[in-house]
Amino acid sequence: MNEYALSTWLVGNVEAEAAIRLMADAGFTQIELSAGWAPIVAQWESAPEETCARLADAGITVPSVHCPRMGRQIDLLDDDSRIASVQEDIRYFGLMQASGIPEIVIHPVSGGADRSDEAWAATPAQSRKSLEALADAAEEAGLRLAVENLGRDGHPGSTMASILELIDGLGDHVGLCMDIGHSQQAQLDLLDELQIALSSGKLFTLHLHDVDIDGKDHRIPGEGCLDFVPFLQALRDQKYNGGRTLEVSAAPAETVEERIDMTAAVRESWQRL
Ligand SMILES: [Zn+2]
Structure with missing residues (x-):
């Protein structure tokens, strides 16, 4: 049976202990630590070992973390800012080593509609320099990098092919995170x-979520227009055995229980497929 991890983004508006209880009660046994402002992630950042031990007590393992917000600007034109962003990602490597988390999802482009043409033109070269540094540091730390597709309009980093080009030759520990909603x-x-x-x-992991008719992403599968069935069938037919994370955006505290139950129902229906 395929496991589906839950991104902690969904439970970002509740305290860490409540988040752990909600995720365990909904039957999730794997999570991706995501959304640096979420209490559960803040707790992990200050006490990585203890937090993962507490999660393990609740029957939850952590196969991956999402890069921190300040680590999502590794393609910036200004080298000082770019290197500061790379350093933020590398800061997480130590926390991952301490708590036994093997993989980090990296954003190769910072995106944003307000970027200039000049900034976009520099993106592949700047991102490549950063990914080289991250790949070296990750190899030394014994960690995997999963580089995620982003961008809506044909910019670098939006297609799997453009990401494969960015990570070409960086090593077997560097691969892809395909985000189906971003595609x-x-x-x-x-x-x-x-x-x-x-x-x-090189497909290490998947981010799974729906996109509605207005183009809003990180919805619960079923709330938007994606047809997941052929996608899941292709994974099965080709014996894909990498990661699968349900990446639903944060719910207000009042509805988080309902939203996590709805997401768990998707997990269960997919596991029956
Ligand atoms: Zn994603």
């Missing part, structure tokens, strides 16, 4: 993108 927003063919990722042999 949808970039108006790409999801099955074609998946095929490119699978054939590369």
Whole structure:
């Protein structure tokens, strides 16, 4: 049976202990630590070993973390700011080593509609320099980097092919995170993108969420327009055994229990497929 991890973004508006209880009660046994402002992530940042031990007590393991917010600007034109962003990601490596988390999801482009053409033109080279530094540091720390697709309109980093180019030759510990909702927003063919990722042999993990008719992403599968069935069938047919994370955006504290139960129901229905 395929395991589906839950991104802690969903439980970002509740205290750490309540988040752990909610995730365990909903039957999640794996999580991706995500959203640095979430109490559960803040607690992990200040006490990584203890937090993962507490999660383990609740039956939850942590196969991956998401890079911190300040670590999502590794393509900036200004080298001082770019290097500061890389350092933020590397800061997480030590926390991961301390708590036995093997993989980090990295954003290769900072995106943003307000970026200039000049900044976009520099993105591949700047991001590549940063990814080289991150790959070296990750190798030394014995960690994997999963580089995630972003961007809506054909900019670098939006396709699996453009990410494969960015990470070419960086080592077997550097691979892909395919975010299906971001592929949808970039108006790409999801099955074609998946095929490119699978054939590369470098697909480490998946971010799974829906996109609604207004283009709003990180919805619970079923709330938007994506057809997940052919996608999941392709994963099964090609014996994909990497990570799968349900990455739903934060719910207000009043509705978090309802939202996590809805997400758990998706997990269960997919596990029955
Ligand atoms: Zn994602």
